[in-house]
Amino acid sequence: MTEEDLRARLVAAGVEMVSREGSSVLRLREIARRAGVSHGAPRRYFPTHLSLLSAIARQGFQELGERVARLLAGGGTPHARLLALGRAYLEYASTNRGMFELMFRHDLLESNRLGLRETRLPLFDVLVELVGQARGESGAAARVAAGALWANLHGLAQLSTWGSLQLATGLDDVDPLLRAAVDAHVGPAPR
Known part of the structure; x- marks a missing residue:
């Protein structure tokens, strides 16, 4: 072998x-x-335990990135594609809780073993592109808005998997909250 x-x-x-x-x-x-x-x-x-954990987490980022790429390949408006990306992110977090937790461990991202930060950047770049298209912006403004939306998505994922979101809102379905987050950062869907 x-x-x-x-x-x-x-x-x-x-x-x-x-x-x-x-x-x-x-x-x-x-x-x-x-x-x-x-x-x-x-x-x-x-060479280190963090190196092995980073290689494992890298698989999670790759899988999530592939799921998102397949979903977005169908086209649609930037707003619709942002909702699809958000749903994929939230679904991945709920069905792969352990991997999702590992993927965003601060010590792994901070150490940047095996280029782990660079592995997640393509997914963030997709988010930046879609936010920029939806808002008619580019550059720093699109990155800031995408970062804020990502923070909302990650918060929705964490709070939902912990059960806190359901307790606070009384909602079992996270989709209305996802729509509200996307609308807050890029405006409502064009009619």
């Missing part, structure tokens, strides 16, 4: 673990055991 195969096996084991059990179970020895390799193997292929 090649070095690349063993690296992929370790990452795959970590992805499966986080998908089934959450990010708190991601210990080097357990990842190695589930990958069927020695407990020292992860250190040979990933």
Whole structure:
């Protein structure tokens, strides 16, 4: 088995673990055991625990990015595409809670192991482009508005997965809140 195969096996084991059990179970020895390799193997292929966790989180960003790309390929107005992106983001957060939590861990993003920050930037760039199109802006103004919308989306995702949003609003459906967030940042959908 090649070095690349063993690296992929370790990452795959970590992805499966986080998908089934959450990010708190991601210990080097357990990842190695589930990958069927020695407990020292992860250190040979990933210099630090953060490096391995970043490789696992990178898979989450890639999967989310691919989902969003498929959804947006169908076209539509920028407003409609922003709603589709928002729904994909919220759905991913609710169905992949452990991975979503891992993807946005501050220590992983701060360390920037394996270019993790750059992995999420293409998705943010799509958001910037759509916000810019919807608002008729570009550059810094579009980035600021997209950042604010992303913060709203992430807040909706977190509060919804915690159950806090449902308690506060009495809504089981997050779609009205998503629409309100998109409308607040880019204006209502054109009629």
